[in-house]
Amino acid sequence: MSELWPAPRPTDPVDRVVSLPGSKSLTNRALVLAAVADGPSVVRRPLRSRDTLLMAAALRSLGTRIEDTGGHGAGDWLVTPAPWDRDADVDCGLAGTVMRFVPPVVGLADGTVRFDGDPHMRLRPIGQMLTALETLGVRVDDGGRGALPFAVRGTGSVRGGTVTIDASASSQFVSALLLAGARYDDGVDVRHVGKPVPSLPHIEMTVAMLRQHGVEVDDGDANRWAVAPGPVRAVDHDIEPDLSNAAPFLALAAATGGRVTVTDWPAATTQPGDELREILTLMGCEVTLADGDLTVTGPPRLTGVDLDLHDVGELTPAVAALCALADSPSHLRGVAHIRGHETDRITALATELGRLGSDITEREDGLTIRPAPLHGGTFHTYADHRMAHAGVILGLAVDDVLVEDVATTSKTFPDFAAAWSRAVHGTPGDLGAPATTTAGTSP
Ligand SMILES: O=C(O)C1=C[C@@H](OP(=O)(O)O)[C@@H](O)[C@H](O)C1
Numbered sequence: 001m002s003e004l005w006p007a008p009r010p011t012d013p014v015d016r017v018v019s020l021p022g023s024k025s026l027t028n029r030a031l032v033l034a035a036v037a038d039g040p041s042v043v044r045r046p047l048r049s050r051d052t053l054l055m056a057a058a059l060r061s062l063g064t065r066i067e068d069t070g071g072h073g074a075g076d077w078l079v080t081p082a083p084w085d086r087d088a089d090v091d092c093g094l095a096g097t098v099m100r101f102v103p104p105v106v107g108l109a110d111g112t113v114r115f116d117g118d119p120h121m122r123l124r125p126i127g128q129m130l131t132a133l134e135t136l137g138v139r140v141d142d143g144g145r146g147a148l149p150f151a152v153r154g155t156g157s158v159r160g161g162t163v164t165i166d167a168s169a170s171s172q173f174v175s176a177l178l179l180a181g182a183r184y185d186d187g188v189d190v191r192h193v194g195k196p197v198p199s200l201p202h203i204e205m206t207v208a209m210l211r212q213h214g215v216e217v218d219d220g221d222a223n224r225w226a227v228a229p230g231p232v233r234a235v236d237h238d239i240e241p242d243l244s245n246a247a248p249f250l251a252l253a254a255a256t257g258g259r260v261t262v263t264d265w266p267a268a269t270t271q272p273g274d275e276l277r278e279i280l281t282l283m284g285c286e287v288t289l290a291d292g293d294l295t296v297t298g299p300p301r302l303t304g305v306d307l308d309l310h311d312v313g314e315l316t317p318a319v320a321a322l323c324a325l326a327d328s329p330s331h332l333r334g335v336a337h338i339r340g341h342e343t344d345r346i347t348a349l350a351t352e353l354g355r356l357g358s359d360i361t362e363r364e365d366g367l368t369i370r371p372a373p374l375h376g377g378t379f380h381t382y383a384d385h386r387m388a389h390a391g392v393i394l395g396l397a398v399d400d401v402l403v404e405d406v407a408t409t410s411k412t413f414p415d416f417a418a419a420w421s422r423a424v425h426g427t428p429g430d431l432g433a434p435a436t437t438t439a440g441t442s443p
């Protein structure tokens, strides 16, 4: 059994200012686009966590140079494209962005690239995307499994063209094809058929970043995205803080009736975490965004919510934990696809919240959560960073919650446990500084 971590519980309502590390989704898109661009570019304030280090390692193994520049504390990344002229092995870990974003660009390499990852990664959906790649002219060897491990045999160029795909399992299938498409001979024209594509803001993020790189994208019709062939201009990116990882920190205010300010909250963003402003307002919090500071003040009692989280599925674990603390019922809907995330998050949340006393019902596409007295115990995390977030949120209001393997948060957040302890207990530091002191820089 992995280590059990006693989730810190504050004695009083908190009053904190926190600065968060960069966005996983923005960092990994910036790295891929920089690697296929027509010159060197800088990724400023990148997230340095397991998912982004795996992405950097994958691109380096192909030949791309990614160097620390020393800018902004831990260092910006200078990315210099180079010919991909070798065989390589890519470790996807448990990163959906690595498993989905790298194979389509690897079709452009001159060499065989083998992909594998953590045990659970072999269960996460990828088959439809591999089939789409074959349609576009990329040779894939997956032994008929439609899953990891597989190899992409790059020939230096990809024909591209029109492809139909069922992307209802993951928006990342679409993002992945679009990120590579400009470098395909005929570009790419992706048409989705099937149940609705989840996480549309993440596709909008992909389209917005492609346009920043001078790539022409037509997204005028629903369920269709067309990328024109052409160069990907080198562009420097400033990475925004990870707004989905803001969820537990804002929940700290919501669950304790306290106040938390997250600094550098973008005025406009494609990150789905921005939806937390609306969700927390519905739960009874006061939410203000002024001069780049997002401040959430928690209510005396949280209100349950009826929410379709289809577009923002990655917020479900944190929202479900808050719902378990609310004094009226909640219905979380539209997230069948999160059964294919780091773990089956619907079953995992029903099991673990239920274990600590929550009156929770699992449905095919979501959860129903009714008020019930909660108690301490072990909260299993299934190697899922966001399950750990759910566990620590519960621990804000319930004594003796033991979070299993809190280190799994390193997927998208370096040193989460230390940052969380500082935020809960108010010890000055670079995260979770008391409101009277200046927040530090992101790690
Ligand atoms: O493109 C991305 O960066 C992401 C897309 C979403 O994936 P799904 O569409 O598979 O939910 C999201 O949940 C994931 O955390 C990040």
Ligand SMILES: C=C(OP(=O)(O)O)C(=O)O
Pocket (backbone or CB within 6 Å): 094, 095, 096, 097, 314, 341, 342, 386, 412
């Ligand atoms: C679903 C997630 O990650 P991934 O990028 O591995 O799909 C997530 O971070 O919630």
